[in-house]
Amino acid sequence: MEQAPLLPAIAWLAASEEPAVRRAAHREFLGTPWPGGDVSSGRIVSSLLAGQTSDGGFGVHPYRKWTGAHWRLVSLVDLGVTGADAPTLPDAAGTVLDWLHSDQHLSQVRTVNGLTRRCASQEGNALYVCARLGMAADARVARLARDLIRWQWPDGGWNCDVDASGRRSSFHETLPAAKGLHAYWEASGDPAARAGAVRAAELLLEHRLFKSSSTGRPIDPRWVKLRYPEFWHYGILPALLLMSRMGLAGDPRTQEAADVLRGKMLADGRWPVEGAWWHPPGAKGQTDVTDWGRTGPNEFVTLSAVRILSRGLPAAVPTADPAGWAGSHA
Structure with missing residues (x-):
């Protein structure tokens, strides 16, 4: 995608009220130095950091949806928050590692017909967080990687369904x-x-990234909906972001999903959120600790979309705030 269509979205992100989003826009898209500021002071980041206890956790099981340390850490790292921004993040990651390596947790690993049945999203998300937090040298982190490789199915994926035939892994x-x-x-x-x-x-x-090999139709219609955060759910937005990070955005097999993403750009250059896997604080159901926005143009969906579509393009500073969005976060 050419740079010019992305400039309104980049300008909007660079004017965000959330310091982590502003920093990402400066560093990743504008090529300009981050002017500074306490990233942990933003509404979203401060909510994700709130309530940490002396043991590094947040007073609930690390995997409690969506308030446990496991989920909070993924959201924080996705926004680029590091241990330098919040020095207690490695302590929170430690509680996740302790859970994943506990005898109780490991006893849930099953092998059926020679294939390991494991909810690998748990180890995968934790490995992602720890690697991004500079914890790759920790022996517990290295074990996560070894286990994932050992559990990988012949088709290249993972699956936790003990009743699955073994023909196909779970994209989730x-x-x-x-x-x-x-x-x-x-x-x-x-x-x-x-x-x-x-x-x-x-x-x-x-x-x-989203199509059935037999019918050519979307495997699940929800996979083409733009939602944030995705937690453990599959969709074209996190899939395209991973392909981009892996240097596979130029693979022609990504283009249909990328075209779907381009087609969802609003007339004003931003991207909408199309549903949510979470409920806001105080609601019934699986609540998050913060409100990411459930309708309309969404900063976090837009940040992911620009990360995907700007990969390989030279950074260019918008010359103006073309839509007058500085301070406007509808």
């Missing part, structure tokens, strides 16, 4: 696992992690 479990292995390879240089991520990406690419 495969995307986070691939994301974690790729991040771990970037942090550690482990070639086995790279190979595992590439095998998983090939599975997704075989299906044009």
Whole structure:
């Protein structure tokens, strides 16, 4: 995608009220130095950091949806928050590692017909977080990578369904696992992690990221909806972002999904959110600790879309705020 159509969205992101979003726009799209500011002071980031206890957790099981440390950390790292921004993040990651390596948790790993049945999104998301937080040298983190590689199915993915035939993996479990292995390879240089991520990406690419190989139609209509955060759910937005990070955005098999994403750009240059996997604080159901926005143009969906579509383009500073969005966050 040419740079010019993205400039309104970049200008909007650069004027965000959330410091983490502004920093991402400056560093990733504008090529300009971050002018500074406390990233942890933003509404979203401060909500995700709130309530941390002395043991590093947040007073609930690490995997509690969507308020446990597991989910908070993925959201924080996706926004580019690091241990330098919030020094207690490695402590929170430690509680996740303790859970994943506990005897109780590991006893849930099953092998049926020679295939490991494992919710690999759990290890995958944790591996992604720890690699991004500079924890790749931790032996517990290296074990996550080894386990994921050991559990990988012949088709390149992972699946936790004990009743599955073994013919096909779960895209929901495969995307986070691939994301974690790729991040771990970037942090550690482990070639086995790279190979595992590439095998998983090939599975997704075989299906044009969202299509049935037999019918050519979307495997699940929800996969083409733009939602944020995705947590463990599959969709073209996180899939395209991973392909971009892996240097696979130029693969022709990504183009149909990318065209769907381009087609969802609003007339004003932003991207909408199309549903949510979460409920806002205080609501019934699986609530998040913050409100990411459930309708209309969405900063976080737009940030992902621009990250995907700007990959490989030279940074260019918008000369003006073309839509007058500075301070406007509808």
